[in-house]
Amino acid sequence: MKYLMLIYGNETVWNSLPPADLAALIDRVDAFNQELRESGELVMAEGLVPRARSVRTGAGAPVVTDGPYLEAKEYVxxxxxxxxxxxxxxxxxxxxxxxxxxxEGVGGGLEVWPLMVRGR
Structure with a gap:
């Protein structure tokens, strides 16, 4: 079964990390990803550009806004x-x-979402 892991962060917190701590964290994430690649469990891993857009129906037509949550301190x-x-x-x-x-507080959190499989 495939699972999507959404990793939340807070830009203010990330930007406050000393450069050595940020480099250490990046190294740990790279090692984590490599272990999952080697086990055959990692399908893909990508960072996201912090400019999400939300498309919703408003006034009878699709409306594009910043999103998904305008006031959120944490984002995917x-x-x-x-x-x-x-x-x-x-x-x-x-x-x-x-x-x-x-x-403590650096990672923000992680959501685990099972992905739908066609035909099931």
């Missing part, structure tokens, strides 16, 4: 997809993600 900063045998394994991976373990 990156994501990865794993293909694992169980939800337990997906949650184990999520709990071991370096960004939420590095320093």
């Amino acid at each position: 900063g990156s994501m990865f997809v794993v293909d694992v045998e169980s939800e337990d394994r997906a949650l184990e991976i999520a709990k071991s993600y370096p960004g939420i373990r590095f320093a």
